[in-house]
Amino acid sequence: SPSTTASPTTPRLTPRRADDDPRLGELFAKGLNGPDGTPLNIFGTLAHHPDLLRRWLVFATHTLSKNTLSERDRELLILRTGWNCRSRYEFGQHVVIGMRCGITADEIEQVKMGPRGGWSDHERLLMVAADELHQQSMLSDITWAALTDHYSTEQVLDLVATVGNYHLVAMLLNSTGVALDDGVPRHL
Template sequence: MARLEPLSPPYDPAIAEALAQMPAELALFRTVAHNPRVLSRWRGGGLLDKGSVSLRQRELVILRTTARLGAEYEWGVHVAFFAGKAGFTADEVIATVHGDAAAWPAADEALLVALTDALVDTATVDDGLWTRAAAVFTPAQLIEITALVGFYHLVSFTVNVTGVAREPGAPGFPPPAI
């Protein structure tokens, strides 16, 4: 049950302008639109463009962050819109919720899961994990990975606190394997 209902048209002109520059059909953006200033900052701070990490790496970090923080809405949106484009198998999608770093045989992906988990759990990484990550990722990538976890922490807080309902066609968290 939504605690804060997404806005519906007709929108105030400032809100309409901001929503016109993002996927306004998504309930998340229409919910954040209750505060046009915050919505405009989200638009400017989005990290879904081509960055220093690959689409697959980016989506692994986002899926893992949102899963670990219980943000089923955002996890489901990213599964629906990006998991296929990023080449995730059904088992890999499940592993973003229920697997650990060992579920990812590629060294870079196991490191991404370990980095994400450490940041979600402790808001930092220890020296050993940093050294391993710095041997695989460039400084630009390490900053982007950290920013992705941080931004999707914010997104997770927002969807969890406001109770944004899942989008039509977006999956919920899978049950754990038996």
């Protein structure tokens, strides 16, 4: 029977570098590098398929930095999705990003509890939405109504797109066994 381990024990693909393929230099020049100047492991791994990486980056850029949600709401959704998907890389990276957006260490721990954590009403709703999308691939009528009472239609669509994107990302990360980047703490 298949293993229940969430991720391979070692990376299945060695991250690529810009000089591995002429198409990668242009992609990596777009700011896909970590503090040491080398591409983050997610991008180096996805660079095994440069066309996929290039096309996915358009959508990923929207969900990470161009959507209509606040940074805090976006990061809470991504963290819960990373936790639900047991994605070490996704959760670890977004602990770092989330803390830059004002999410505290205590709130990171609350994310692991989902809606049961000590959230405000609207933050609890974010946890419920992330859980419903993870479990059912849709929002219930009750959750949709509550979200549209608090958020615009664009924001609700961005919420669904953000959770969906990071669910996809978790599948890619977990399947390829992407290693944590240097300096990213292990939380899973």
